[in-house]
Amino acid sequence: MDRAxxxxxxxxxxxxxxxxxxxxxVVAHPKNxxxxxxxxxxxxxxxxxxxxxATPTPARTGSATAPPxxxxxxxxxxxxxxxxxxxxxx
Amino acid sequence: MESRVFTALxxxxxxxxxxxxxxxxxxxxxxxxxxxxxxTRFETSSELSRFNAAAGGWTAVSPELAALLRESLRxxxxxxxxxxxxxxxxxxxxxxxxxxxAGPTARTAPPxxxxxxxxLELRAGEGRLAPGSAIDLGGIAKGxxxxxxxxxxxxxxxxxxxxxxxxxxxxxxxxxxxxGFGDRxxxxxxxxxxxxxxxxxxxxxGHHLIDPRTALPAKTDLREVSVLASTAADAEIYAKVxxxxxxxxxxxxxxxxxxxxxxx
Numbered sequence: 195m196d197r198a199x200x201x202x203x204x205x206x207x208x209x210x211x212x213x214x215x216x217x218x219x220v221v222a223h224p225k226n227x228x229x230x231x232x233x234x235x236x237x238x239x240x241x242x243x244x245x246x247x248a249t250p251t252p253a254r255t256g257s258a259t260a261p262p263x264x265x266x267x268x269x270x271x272x273x274x275x276x277x278x279x280x281x282x283x284x
Numbered sequence: 285m286e287s288r289v290f291t292a293l294x295x296x297x298x299x300x301x302x303x304x305x306x307x308x309x310x311x312x313x314x315x316x317x318x319x320x321x322x323x324t325r326f327e328t329s330s331e332l333s334r335f336n337a338a339a340g341g342w343t344a345v346s347p348e349l350a351a352l353l354r355e356s357l358r359x360x361x362x363x364x365x366x367x368x369x370x371x372x373x374x375x376x377x378x379x380x381x382x383x384x385x386a387g388p389t390a391r392t393a394p395p396x397x398x399x400x401x402x403x404l405e406l407r408a409g410e411g412r413l414a415p416g417s418a419i420d421l422g423g424i425a426k427g428x429x430x431x432x433x434x435x436x437x438x439x440x441x442x443x444x445x446x447x448x449x450x451x452x453x454x455x456x457x458x459x460x461x462x463x464g465f466g467d468r469x470x471x472x473x474x475x476x477x478x479x480x481x482x483x484x485x486x487x488x489x490g491h492h493l494i495d496p497r498t499a500l501p502a503k504t505d506l507r508e509v510s511v512l513a514s515t516a517a518d519a520e521i522y523a524k525v526x527x528x529x530x531x532x533x534x535x536x537x538x539x540x541x542x543x544x545x546x547x548x
Contacts, residue, residue, distance in 0.1 A: 262466040262510070265535065266544035270512060271471045273462050280464025281510050281519075283481035284295045284426065284446030 285456055288313055292320045293426055294384070295446030299433070302440035302456060312433050316445065319348065323425050325372070326383050332421060336372070339413035345406075352421055353404060353411055355428050355517060360400040362518070363525045366496060368400050372418040374499035378490045388490065394499035423448060427478055427520035434516075443516075448478040450516040465510055466546030475543060476516030480523035481508035495528055504530045512544040 266272075288299045288309040297316055299309045322331045331349055345353065359367040373395040379388030403414035413419065426448040434443040440453030442461045451472035455461035460471025482502065485492040495502040509526040513519035522542050526534035531547055538545050 260548060262508070262546035262548040263531075264466045264468065264544070264546045265538075266465075266470065266512070267542075270475070270544050271460065273460075273469050273471050275462040275469060275471075277462045277464035277469040278300060279298050279442065279444045279449065280447075281444075281449055281477040281479045282447040283479050283484040283508060284293070284423070284448070 290316075292316045293429075293446050297446060298442075298444040299437065300442040300461070301437050302453070304438050304441055308437055312437055312443070315433065315436075316429065319425070319429055322346065322348065323352070323421050325420055332419070335411065336413065336418040339417050340415035342407075342410045342412045344409055345411045350406060350409070350411065352425055352428055353406055356419070356421065356424050357400060357404065357406075359424055359517075359521045363521050365399060366525045366528050367424070367521050368397060368496040369419040369421055369424060370400050370403055370417055371397050371494040371496050371499070372420040373397070373416075374494040374496070375420060375492065376418075377499065378492075378494065378501055380485075380490070380492055384485055384492075391490070397494075397496040397499045423478065423480065423520045423524065424517070427476065427515070427517035430516040431476065442472075445516075448476075448516045448520050450476045465512070465544070466548075470512075470544070472512070474514075476513050476519040477510065478513075478516055478519035478523045479508060479510040480520070480527045481548075482527070483507050493524070493527065502528050504528060506531055506534065506547055508546075508548040509534065510546040511538065511542050513542050 286301050286304050286306055286309055290297050290313050293316065297313070299312050301309060321327070324330045325332055325336070327333060331346060335343055335345065335349065356369045374397055377392045377394045379391050381389045398414070398417065403417040404419070405412045426445040430443045430445045430448050430450045434441050434450040434452040437443065437452070440455065442451045442455070443449060449463065451461040451463060452474060454473050460473040462469050463472045463477060465477060480493065482491045482493050482504065490501045493502045494500065504527055506527050509523045511519045511523040511526060513522055522538060526538055526545060526547070529537055534545070534547060
């Protein structure tokens with residue numbers, strides 16, 4: 195065999211090995227929805243308070259645990275659109 | 285839609301406009317920043333601080349400050365005396381003597397808060413505070429400025445100054461500007477909105493909302509009130525009154541005045 199043929203055969207062998215190898219890996223590692231997150235997301239050890247910000251972001255009105263009691267005149271319509279801004283305590 | 289967000293008046297300010305040039309929004313920002321410098325009580329060189337320091341004598345006031353002082357007198361009447369910019373001595377006695385980030389100072393005995401018309405006089409180009417009185421324009425200025433700036437920005441603009449906002453025109457769809465109000469989003473068209481509350485700018489044993497009847501931080505069963513009204517200035521007044529009245533009396537007071545409210 196000449197040198198070119200050897201190189202072609204080598205390249206084909208590497209490509210085939212990569213194809214077969216990656217396919218085997220995927221088959222051997224199916225997605226498992228029940229697999230635990232690593233590290234555990236619920237672990238108290240991983241919970242951290244957000245870092246303090248120099249410019250606090252205003253909290254959206256009504257974000258407290260108790261929902262606000264809202265009364266709105268008939269002429270003012272609600273929408274499913276996201277608000278571009280909101281009223282809040284300053 | 286063009287927009288601009290910046291920090292002034294102790295919080296975040298947002299300007300939105302349809303068919304409004306970027307230059308107009310930049311001018312709007314410059315106007316807000318200029319008014320901030322004019323009205324802050326934390327700078328001794330501000331026009332407000334100089335006005336307070338000159339209590340007892342007639343002092344020249346700018347057209348802007350004169351307009352805000354007239355608005356404050358109107359707010360006193362509209363609110364049956366519950367919105368009174370002369371509460372500054374009470375705010376100082378409660379410990380809010382410096383920029384909030386610097387923390388409160390020691391509390392002192394609450395002073396008596398006089399009715400605003402008893403201590404503030406206006407005449408052409410001049411104003412006078414009674415000796416010993418001092419004012420804090422607080423939310424009155426934000427609502428009033430939101431109304432003025434929205435008007436300056438054209439027929440389709442929204443101005444939100446630290447939560448006090450005015451939505452002018454119908455926004456992008458023509459049906460109204462989508463604005464978060466309580467736990468929902470409403471379409472606001474030619475309406476103002478404002479929120480008053482005790483949770484923010486609070487510290488151990490106190491908060492920034494002084495009840496002029498007691499000169500002490502307000503005792504109320506409401507934590508926060510948001511209100512819709514025909515102007516941001518009125519919304520600010522109504523929200524503060526509702527908060528001071530509490531959950532039992534606020535709805536009846538708001539019903540003939542407001543287009544909507546959220547009580548928390």
